[in-house]
Amino acid sequence: MDKPPVFIGSSSEGLRVAEAVFAHLSHETMPKLWTHQLFLPGQYPIETLQEQLHKNAFAILVASPDDQLIKRGVQSSAMRDNLLLEFGLFTGALGRKRAFFLCPDSPAVELPSNLLGMIVATYDGARAKGKADEIASAVQVPCQRIRIVIGEQWEIIRKKREGFTARIRASEKGKAVERLHDVVIQLRDAVMIVQRDAFAAVSDEATFTKVKRVAMQKAREIADAFSEDATLIGAAVEVDRLATVTSNALADLPFPRELALGKEAAREKMIDTGLSAIGTFLGGGDPFRHVEDAAYGEANKRVSSLKERYMEWWDRHYPIIEVATANLQDKLFHAAMDLASSAYAVPQAK
Numbered sequence: 148m149d150k151p152p153v154f155i156g157s158s159s160e161g162l163r164v165a166e167a168v169f170a171h172l173s174h175e176t177m178p179k180l181w182t183h184q185l186f187l188p189g190q191y192p193i194e195t196l197q198e199q200l201h202k203n204a205f206a207i208l209v210a211s212p213d214d215q216l217i218k219r220g221v222q223s224s225a226m227r228d229n230l231l232l233e234f235g236l237f238t239g240a241l242g243r244k245r246a247f248f249l250c251p252d253s254p255a256v257e258l259p260s261n262l263l264g265m266i267v268a269t270y271d272g273a274r275a276k277g278k279a280d281e282i283a284s285a286v287q288v289p290c291q292r293i294r295i296v297i298g299e300q301w302e303i304i305r306k307k308r309e310g311f312t313a314r315i316r317a318s319e320k321g322k323a324v325e326r327l328h329d330v331v332i333q334l335r336d337a338v339m340i341v342q343r344d345a346f347a348a349v350s351d352e353a354t355f356t357k358v359k360r361v362a363m364q365k366a367r368e369i370a371d372a373f374s375e376d377a378t379l380i381g382a383a384v385e386v387d388r389l390a391t392v393t394s395n396a397l398a399d400l401p402f403p404r405e406l407a408l409g410k411e412a413a414r415e416k417m418i419d420t421g422l423s424a425i426g427t428f429l430g431g432g433d434p435f436r437h438v439e440d441a442a443y444g445e446a447n448k449r450v451s452s453l454k455e456r457y458m459e460w461w462d463r464h465y466p467i468i469e470v471a472t473a474n475l476q477d478k479l480f481h482a483a484m485d486l487a488s489s490a491y492a493v494p495q496a497k
Contacts, residue, residue: 151297152178153204164249205246208246333369
């Protein structure tokens with residue numbers, strides 16, 4: 148099963164603690180530390196944070212006593228304001244059960260009155276000022292507690308996803324999307340099979356043409372067989388286009404005349420080769436070697452010519468087929484996303 152993605156934020160002063168949290172969570176989750184190439188030049192921090200809201204299922208904000216706050220004449224330690232902003236963003240997007248504050252036990256940091264009474268994970272503030280191994284020990288227990296909550300919540304998320312997937316697949320549109328994925332495979336196979344069957348008829352151009360005609364008909368039958376599914380999810384144009392360009396490619400498949408010698412042409416070729424071999428023998432050469440060289444040279448020339456023609460055919464049609472395939476796959480992807488959105492809306496309404 149995939150691991151839950153977790154965003155870890157902190158101030159610059161609290162980075163060493165955040166790095167220790169990252170190390171503790173790396174085995175069971177996919178943590179992302181805010182310093183790991185997330186905030187790049189040319190972007191506003193708030194834009195990066197909004198992007199991370201969609202990429203992560205959990206967030207841990209490491210509070211550290213970086214500032215001193217005087218409120219109503221009382222001085223206390225406080226975290227950086229940006230951490231409060233980040234906590235608010237992630238709590239609003241993910242829910243309060245999936246966003247965590249990790250605070251030192253001493254000195255206690257000042258929390259807004261709206262957050263008083265909220266259960267936070269606390270680490271050993273005194274040990275967190277020591278070396279790397281001390282910091283790791285300071286956050287070990289709270290990280291274990293956070294991992295337990297993440298595991299419980301991730302299981303809930305996983306079961307919801309399974310429910311969404313089941314509803315999608317059970318729907319008529321979901322079944323249509325699944326079936327239409329086979330269109331690409333079947334049309335691709337039609338191109339491959341016709342080349343195989345056509346080459347079996349290299350000595351008969353009429354048979355070769357008939358094989359191509361059957362394959363073109365098969366391409367159209369494939370599209371027609373999925374027409375209802377395509378119409379249901381709005382992909383009729385894309386399916387028809389892919390079938391058309393596939394059929395066009397099949398119609399343009401060149402006859403391998405280089406491999407097909409008629410009886411008379413073969414007879415003339417044999418006479419020419421034989422006369423040349425006799426001349427080689429009379430001149431003191433090896434007539435058998437001459438025949439082998441002649442045959443190899445002729446075969447190599449014919450195969451090279453055929454390869455060049457087939458490469459030209461493929462270069463003409465492959466880009467068109469590739470675009471049509473990509474357009475259909477893109478349509479299926481968006482149809483699946485629309486279904487997922489509608490399925491997700493069902494449990495939310497309850």
